[in-house]
Amino acid sequence: MNDRESSKLQEGKDFLSQICEAHGISGAEDELGDMVAWAFEPLVDEIRTDALRNVIMLRRGSADNGPSVMLAAHMDEIGLAVTKIEDEGFIRFTAVGGVDPRNLLAKEVLVLGRRTLPGIVGIKPPHLISPDERGKAIKREDMFIDVGLDADEVRKQVSVGDLIAFDRSAEDLAGDRITAKALDDRAGVAALYEAALRLQDLRHDADIYLVATVQEEVGLRGAMTSTYGIRPDMGIAVDVGLAEMPGVPEERSLKMGKGPGIGQGANIHPHLHEKLVSVAKQQRIPNQKEVIAHRSGTDAWAMQVTRSGVPTAVLSIPLRYMHTSVELVSWSDVRDTAALMAEFCGSVDREFVEGFYHENTG
Amino acid sequence: MKELIRKLVETFGVAGHEEPIADLICDEIADDVDEIRRDTLGNVIAVRGVQNDGPTIMFSAHMDEIGLVVTHIDENGFLRFSNVGGVNPHRLSDQRVVFANGRMGCIGHERLEKVTDLKMEKMFIDIGCSSADEAEEHVSIGDVASFLRPMNDLGDRLVSKAMDDRIGCAILIQALKEMKDTPNRVVAVFSVQEELGLRGARTAAYQVEPDLGVALDVTGAGDTPKARRLDVSLGDGAAIKVMDRSLMTHPAVKGLMVRLAEENDIPHQMEVLEFGGTDAGAIHLSRTGVPSGCISIPTRYLHGPSEMVDYGDVRACVDLTVAIAGAENLDLRR
Amino acid sequence: MKILARLSEADGVAGDEQQVRKLIREFAEPHSDDMRVDALGNLMVTRSGDPDLPAVMIAAHMDEVGLMISHIQKNGLLKFYKVGGIDDRVLPSSVVRIGEDKVAGVIGAKPVHAQKPSEWKKVIPYDKMFIDIGAQSEDEAQKKVKPGDYAAFATEFGEMGDGRLKGKAFDDRAGCAMLLEILSADHSVPLQAVFTVQEEIGLRGSQVAAWDLKPDLALVFEGTTCADIPESEEHGYSTTMGEGPAISIMDRTSVAHRGIVSQLVKLAEENDVPFQFRRSTAGGNDAGPIHLTREGIPTATVSTPCRYIHSPVSVLKESDFENGVRLIELFLQSIERGFRP
Incomplete structure (x- = not known):
């Protein structure tokens, strides 16, 4: 590895840590979006945001009649939102996106009010818990956040509906593993960034739309409106996938450090699947098979049925402990995902798009 | 207003x-x-x-x-129904409903072992007819009914x-x-x-x-x-x-x-x-x-x-x- | 019914409709002015007709429920996912065909001898079942199948009883066959016949097809729920076999356009075509996304009652199918005579 490569590597990894530590709960991605746009700015030709605040970044292709590829x-x-301020100053909350409440107890959070208030999801000490209680999970609606202020002061700073983020810094672990909150799907955003870096040195016919979408966790909403606006010839959603760990059946998980899962199933156009597999093989990019029987649960599920339909594919970065504040990925998987996306973008032309509509193949 | x-x-x-x-x-x-x-x-x-x-x-x-839609008329003139929108069967029991043409009906249910057995499949609308033919003069399969309730003005509060x-x-x-x-x-x-x-x-x-x-x-x-x-x-x-x-x-x-x-x-x-x-x-x-x-x-x-x-x-x-x-x-x- | 026989025996689990599409293409070719496939795999067959008449989209879905191989075990047995809504209880002892090579396999379960009587009462969840293709090791299995391969039920089409037909995937190959019959008749109404994909996993194909075609109105053909069987009460039948095609009122995804429904009823009564209403609001179909496309499209559904759908074998009555086709033809003729929804 030469110096240039190693500095690039560090750049991408730093970018990932930074965006993971920033907050962008579904529906409130503005500031994060600015941060993303700022980072990508030197790598793209055009940046815009749409009404829902998707950040849409275009890198123009070299062909006049090149295809358009959307990488999302x-x-x-995910996060929390204030539902009520109790008279003692404790804050009740609901979930934004799929949160398993069992991961919340005794965790530090940030209440994003007029001022950002540090808080803790409180719980009784074990000494005072009856054996009966101990065996039962506490329901989310019975949990509370303690910000250490009385009700009057809390009400001055916080109102119903304010969002609450997990307070967690990113950490490098052994090998090339990284832990952080929001790796779902900032790891994907970092893969887009790495792909954009690689595309600097790569010829591509295609116009490439790099899209940091919003509100995926509450129903793939950003993908719907951004795809509608872009009208791409094809799209790839890069998201995280369940990685192997105790309790997750082997057939439902990806291996860590073995490259992105290339999705296969109804949400994935067979030509895109074949192309991704062949590009990976040609370029010797590690990858693994991911069988997705129907609903992929990614932006691709929304992209595919936009307007007259969009051929889509899914790339999954293996991730452990999904939807907690200690998500974990392997950096090599992020890089391999980026490499595959970039090489894919370099390999598609108008003819490839026309192939989607030729019957004898699809 | x-x-x-x-x-x-x-x-x-x-x-x-x-x-x-x-x-x-x-x-x-x-x-x-x-x-x-x-x-x-x-x-x-x-x-x-x-x-x-x-x-x-x-x-x-x-x-x-929200309302109800008639899905079946039985030989004795009772109407079976399904929900139109979010209707909870427990809040339907003994209600009165009205069809677009003004025909009124009340809601009954089959004998139940316990209250929790109450499901929409066990309920019916009685429009006061004693045969399918008679019922079909007033109501057809696919007709919809709403709750029959007027508005009451309680001063600051309104109910309906x-x-x-x-x-x-x-x-x-x-x-x-x-x-x-x-x-x-x-x-x-x-x-x-x-x-x-x-x-x-x-x-x-x-x-x-x-x-x-x-x-x-x-x-x-x-x-x-x-x-x-x-x-x-x-x-x-x-x-x-x-x-x-x-x-x-x-x-x-x-x-x-x-x-x-x-x-x-x-x-x-x-x-x-x-x-x-x-x-x-x-x-x-x-x-x-x-x-x-x-x-x-x-x-x-x-x-x-x-x-x-x-x-x-x-x-x-x-x-x-x-x-x-x-x-x-x-x-x-x- | 030769067409239905071939359609039924073709395999097209949602997301893998290629084989069915190829077959339909063959049947539709002589009756089409234009034929194309879209990004999702919908087959769109256009018949131009009189441009002053409203363009009618007629749709039936090609896909069926089925399975997908998720994993090959060390012992050569296959784990699988379900594709579409299948009751786990119909799976044990089913025969399936896997992948392009149609590798035969059976869904095994523990023999009765090895079970305690108390186990019989319990439903075996699908993720505790496996498919046995006779392979004795992972290596051997890998030579024949791979994860991601689709598996469809292996069921032969045939006749039974008094004018009844049995086969797999009548939901919605019955609809596809109706559509093909209509395409083969003479009409001056411009027709956009769409054989849709991925209905069983979320009504996905019809959504993009309707967007693309912008029809003036739409009719969906289904093979629909029919529960006129023991242990089911009359008001739970949904439809009754032999009482004619079923006209939908509403289901979870749409309220049928009342102008079209009353026209269908009127035509059926005037012409002595037996018909019934679909007396259930459960389930959903392609009419859902179609009617909400763009500014909204008047849409209704006409179905052939089919018993035991979403299982390895379904049953329909030929006369219901034929009367359904007749009713649609009368409807198209009435558009030619000036009917507008």
């Missing part, structure tokens, strides 16, 4:  | 069968708008300020109400069936009457089939292509004994929605609503709803996306025959609607 990673993360 | 509300809630308009309520609404607003049209699904789309070059604001209140969402319709109609000159194109949509999945608003928003979407709809209230934990109370003013299952309110829209409420001394409260959705959910995903929000009317006993609202809240919602319609220099794109 969602930048929003 | 109470008379307007009474007329609206007592008129028939089960989801998918909104013609009677649509006719009434068209009559009520005829003098206050520049044009009215009805679309394929039956939405009423009215425009005020057609010539204005300001942004287009789409307000949407749904006309449809179908407050969801005729109260939103009343607010929008009243706001159209009270609106002053505005630079904006105001499009008032009285939507259909909201209770079946925000359907009318979806096709309406596609046609209207608004710059701003605002739904007017009911929300729950958490101010009754041992209620679900929901910080919305009757009498505390218009509820400005922050989120529900269908929408994360656009921050700029939420900001606009709060600012207008404060500037105009309109009582208001913030609302986070952990269930349900409104037309704003459909509007904000139309085409390339529409900044959208929702003014909610706190309502007790939703989807039952006795939905209760506070008249002061209703007034606050009218005022907020008027304020939004008249807002100048709207720029929500950033």
Whole structure:
């Protein structure tokens, strides 16, 4: 590895840490979007945001009649929202996106009010818990956040509907593993960034739309409106996939460090699947098979049925502990995903698009 | 305004069968708008300020109400039915219902081992007929019925069936009457089939292509004994929605609503709803996306025959609607 | 019914409709002015007709429920996912065909001898079942199948009883066959016949097809629920076999356009075509996304009642099918005579 490559590597990894530590709960991705746009700015020709605040970044292709490819990673993360301020100053909350409440107890959070208030999801000490209680999970609606202020002061700073983010810094672990909150799907956003870096040195016919989408966690909403606006010839959603760990059946998980899962199933156009597999093989990019029987649960599920339909594919970065504040990925998987996307973009032309509509193949 | 509300809630308009309520609404607003049209699904789309070059604001209140649909008529003239929208069987027992043609019926059920066995398949409507032939003179398979309940005026509070969402319709109609000159194109949509999945608003928003979407709809209230934990109370003013299952309110829209409420001394409260959705959910995903929000009317006993609202809240919602319609220099794109 | 026989025996689990599409293409070719496939795999067959008449989209879905191989175990047995809504209880002892090479396999379960009587009462969840293709090791299995391969039920088409037909995937090959019959007749109404994909996993194909075609109105043909069987009460039948095609009122995804429904009823009564209403609001079909497309499209559904759908074998009555086709033809003729929804 030469110096240039190693500095690039660090750049991408730093970018990932930065965006993971920033907050962008579904519906409130503005500031994060600015951060993303700022980072990508030197790598793209055009940046715009749409009404829902998707960040849409275009890197123009070299062909006049090149195809358009949409690469989407969602930048929003799950979080919490204030539902009520109790008279003692404790804050009740609901979930934004799929949160398993059992991961919340005794975790530090940030209440994003007029001022950002640090808080803790409180719980009784074990000494005072009856054996009966101990065996039962506490329901989310019975949990509370303690910000250490009395009700009057809390009400001055916080109102119903304010969002609450997990307070967690990103950490490098052994090998090339990284832990952080919001790796779902900031790892995907980082893969877009790495892909954009690689595309600097790569010839591509295609116009490439790098899209950091919003509100995926609450129903693939950003993908719907951004795809509608872009009208791409094809799209790839890069998201995270369940990685192997105790309790997850082997057939439902990806291996860490073995490259992106290339999705296969109804949400994936067979030509795109074949192309991704062949590009990976040609370029010797590690990858693995991911069988997705129907609903992929990614932006591709929305992209595919936009307007007259869009051929889509899914790339999954293996991730452990999904939807907690200690998500974990392997950096090599992020890089391999980026390499595959970039090489894919370099390999498609108008003819490839026309192939989607030729019957004898599809 | 109470008379307007009474007329609206007592008129028939089960989801998918909104013609009677649509006719009434068209009559009520005829003098206050520049044009009215009805679309394929039956939405009423009215425009005020057609010539204005300001942004287009789409307000949407749904006309449809929940109800029942006849699926089978047995040999003794009993009608089996299914739900139209979110109807809980436990709240149907012993209710009276009415069909579009005015035929009344009451609801009975088969003998049950225990109360929890009550399912819609075990219930029937008795319209007082003793044979299938006789019943078929009044009702056919596919006909729909609504709760039969008049409005009661308790002073500050009003109770009726179908407050969801005729109260939103009343607010929008009243706001159209009270609106002053505005630079904006105001499009008032009285939507259909909201209770079946925000359907009318979806096709309406596609046609209207608004710059701003605002739904007017009911929300729950958490101010009754041992209620679900929901910080919305009757009498505390218009509820400005922050989120529900269908929408994360656009921050700029939420900001606009709060600012207008404060500037105009309109009582208001913030609302986070952990269930349900409104037309704003459909509007904000139309085409390339529409900044959208929702003014909610706190309502007790939703989807039952006795939905209760506070008249002061209703007034606050009218005022907020008027304020939004008249807002100048709207720029929500950033 | 030769067409239905071939359609039924073709395999087209949602997401893998190629084989069915190829077959339909062959049947539709002589009756089409234009034929194309879209990004999702919908087959769109256009017949131009009189441009002054409204364009009618007629749609039926090609896909069926089925399985997908998720994993090959060390012992050569295959784990699988379900594609579409299948009751786990119909799976044990089913025969399936896997992948392009149609590798035969059976869904095994523990023999009764090895079970305690108390186990019989329990439903075996699909993720505890496996498909046995006779391979004795992972290596051997890998030579024949791979994860991601689709598996369809292996069921032969045939006749039974008094004018009844049995076979797999009548939901919605019955609809496809109706559509082909209509295409083969003479009409001056411009027809956009769409054989849709991925209905069973979320009504996905019809959504983009309707967007693309912008029809003036739409009719959906289904093979629909029919539960006129023991242990089911009359008001739970949904439809009754032999009482004619079923006209939908509403289901979870749409309220049928009442103008079209009353026209269908009127035509059926005037012409003595037996018909019934679909007396259930459960389930959903392509009419859902179609009617909400763009500004909204008047849409209705006409179905052939089919018993035991979403299982390895379904049953329909030929007369219901034929009367359904007749009713649609009368409807198209009435458009030619000036009917507008």
